[in-house]
Amino acid sequence: MREQNKEVVVRRMQEEKVVVALVHRDEIPGKPSKYTDNDLKVIFDMVKECFDLSVDGVTNLIKPGQTVLLKPNIVGAEANPDSATITDPRILEATIKFIKESVRDVTVWVGENPFGSKGGSRAAFREGSWIGDAVRRAGVDDIIYFDEYPRVAVKVPDAKCWYEFSVPKALLDCDVYISVPKLKGHLASQVTITLKNAMGILCHEDMEKRHNTNLQQMIVDINKARKPDFAIVDAVRALAYDHSSRYPEHLISYNSLIAGRDAVAVDSVVEYLMGWDNPAKEVTTTRIAQWDGLGIADLNRIEMRGSDPKKLRKNLVTYFDEHTHAGYTGFPYEPCPIQAVFEGAEVFLGGCCLGCKSYLRMTLDSLYETGRLFGLVKSFGRLNIITGRNAYINPAMLPLPGVTLVYGDCAVDKWGDAVKDWPTRTEVISGCPPPAVALGRFFGELDKEAEKEM
Ligand code: SF4
Numbered sequence: 001m002r003e004q005n006k007e008v009v010v011r012r013m014q015e016e017k018v019v020v021a022l023v024h025r026d027e028i029p030g031k032p033s034k035y036t037d038n039d040l041k042v043i044f045d046m047v048k049e050c051f052d053l054s055v056d057g058v059t060n061l062i063k064p065g066q067t068v069l070l071k072p073n074i075v076g077a078e079a080n081p082d083s084a085t086i087t088d089p090r091i092l093e094a095t096i097k098f099i100k101e102s103v104r105d106v107t108v109w110v111g112e113n114p115f116g117s118k119g120g121s122r123a124a125f126r127e128g129s130w131i132g133d134a135v136r137r138a139g140v141d142d143i144i145y146f147d148e149y150p151r152v153a154v155k156v157p158d159a160k161c162w163y164e165f166s167v168p169k170a171l172l173d174c175d176v177y178i179s180v181p182k183l184k185g186h187l188a189s190q191v192t193i194t195l196k197n198a199m200g201i202l203c204h205e206d207m208e209k210r211h212n213t214n215l216q217q218m219i220v221d222i223n224k225a226r227k228p229d230f231a232i233v234d235a236v237r238a239l240a241y242d243h244s245s246r247y248p249e250h251l252i253s254y255n256s257l258i259a260g261r262d263a264v265a266v267d268s269v270v271e272y273l274m275g276w277d278n279p280a281k282e283v284t285t286t287r288i289a290q291w292d293g294l295g296i297a298d299l300n301r302i303e304m305r306g307s308d309p310k311k312l313r314k315n316l317v318t319y320f321d322e323h324t325h326a327g328y329t330g331f332p333y334e335p336c337p338i339q340a341v342f343e344g345a346e347v348f349l350g351g352c353c354l355g356c357k358s359y360l361r362m363t364l365d366s367l368y369e370t371g372r373l374f375g376l377v378k379s380f381g382r383l384n385i386i387t388g389r390n391a392y393i394n395p396a397m398l399p400l401p402g403v404t405l406v407y408g409d410c411a412v413d414k415w416g417d418a419v420k421d422w423p424t425r426t427e428v429i430s431g432c433p434p435p436a437v438a439l440g441r442f443f444g445e446l447d448k449e450a451e452k453e454m
Contacts, residue, residue, distance in 0.1 A: 017303045018296045020260040020269045021053035024307035028236055028255050032081035032088040033130055043236075044094040050232055050259035051098075053305040061230055061261075062176050064104035069111055069144070069174035070095060071228075073182045073197050074131060075243055077114045077123035081130050084239040084251055087182045089134035091234050091257070095180065096138035110135050111144030111170050113200050115207060121145040144170045151203065159221035160292065160348070161214055161392040167201050171226055179228040179263060183238040183254070183270055185245070189215050190334060192243060193270050194231040194263040195285050198222045213351040213388065216284040217339065220292055223263065227294060231266045233258040235273070240316055256312055264295025265302045272299060275315040281341075284334045291340035336361050338385075342368055344377030345385065346400070352388025355433035356408040360385060363439045372447060376403070379450035380425065387411045399424055403446065408433055425449075
């Protein structure tokens with residue numbers, strides 16, 4: 001069975017590679033809050049190199065007369081950019097200037113909705129602010145206050161959990177959507193890079209409601225509404241641990257920009273630089289994004305051009321920091337991943353603790369190792385597991401095809417009765433957590449049913 005799984009992996013590896021550019025400088029003069037024209041020229045040249053390396057020139061991405069939307073990460077409207085919590089204003093200024101100088105009749109918008117209350121975006125871009133002054137100096141055509149701008153309701157048919165929400169009209173109106181995120185650690189989602197930068201296209205109500213325990217799947221679903229056409233990650237100075245961190249030990253200088261067309265590939269390369277060996281497996285959002293077909297996360301399918309990634313890499317994934325006692329200096333890891341891990345097994349996760357997760361992971365490991373999982377997927381088409389409190393599932397996908405297991409009291413509350421009406425094979429196992437032997441019994445029964453069908 002392992003051989004058959006290997007075949008799938010080998011087939012994927014043979015497909016075309018995507019390109020990601022890494023642009024590094026040993027020294028970048030000035031600082032995000034204060035810089036000269038000469039300092040800015042260094043970043044300007046780095047931005048140009050990003051486009052040259054990844055798409056062979058900006059005009060292969062942006063055509064004359066088109067409208068470009070830049071989406072930075074400005075998580076707090078009043079944040080000082082030297083804190084590394086927001087996108088470096090130098091990168092926005094240089095990118096706008098470069099695009100305007102390189103493409104005829106182009107229109108450039110910049111838009112964002114900082115976390116907080118309505119009016120936050122206006123505060124972030126106000127005159128006299130670092131970001132506001134930088135984009136105006138560069139000649140931005142319009143600043144789109146996402147929290148005030150008209151919104152459009154979208155339905156995302158291939159979203160797994162979150163399928164209906166609203167996005168700023170500008171996101172759909174622009175020809176080219178460029179994400180300009182800041183590289184940061186995140187206690188809920190491990191990292192916040194390109195994919196998570198899309199949270200800023202939501203309205204405040206959704207942003208708060210959706211920062212829940214299935215955040216990673218939500219992030220992927222939001223990106224399905226409109227995936228960035230290009231990403232330039234600000235990894236000049238990164239912030240480890242979490243974007244709330246205020247400890248100087250958490251400021252990490254990469255002096256780099258990482259860019260490309262495929263947001264998943266760009267994030268995967270950045271995560272490699274942060275210390276993960278295999279982001280396609282180890283970083284939940286990236287793993288789910290590849291699983292759902294949003295882009296490429298396998299490093300062996302990504303062509304890295306420019307600076308040597310091995311030289312830029314820092315091993316920062318979770319070590320305890322004796323100095324700050326804030327927890328960890330590096331980037332958080334995910335304990336006991338179960339989503340987007342086992343081929344053929346779809347996990348719909350609600351608020352789920354390690355009680356249910358660890359028993360499910362143990363069981364799935366064993367099913368995979370013995371080849372039984374492959375046999376079950378072959379017989380039933382797919383194995384679905386719903387676990388945790390208040391798991392969202394896109395109604396357009398119901399009833400789920402294949403076999404569905406509702407596991408644990410939290411999941412049973414919402415889905416226990418609902419699945420009983422489905423025409424497919426379903427099973428409900430109660431308990432908090434249900435004993436692991438109950439899983440053993442259920443999969444034993446499934447084995448027998450599969451045998452009978454053969
Ligand atoms: S059912 Fe119990 S063990 Fe399972 S996720 Fe809920 S609280 Fe945790």
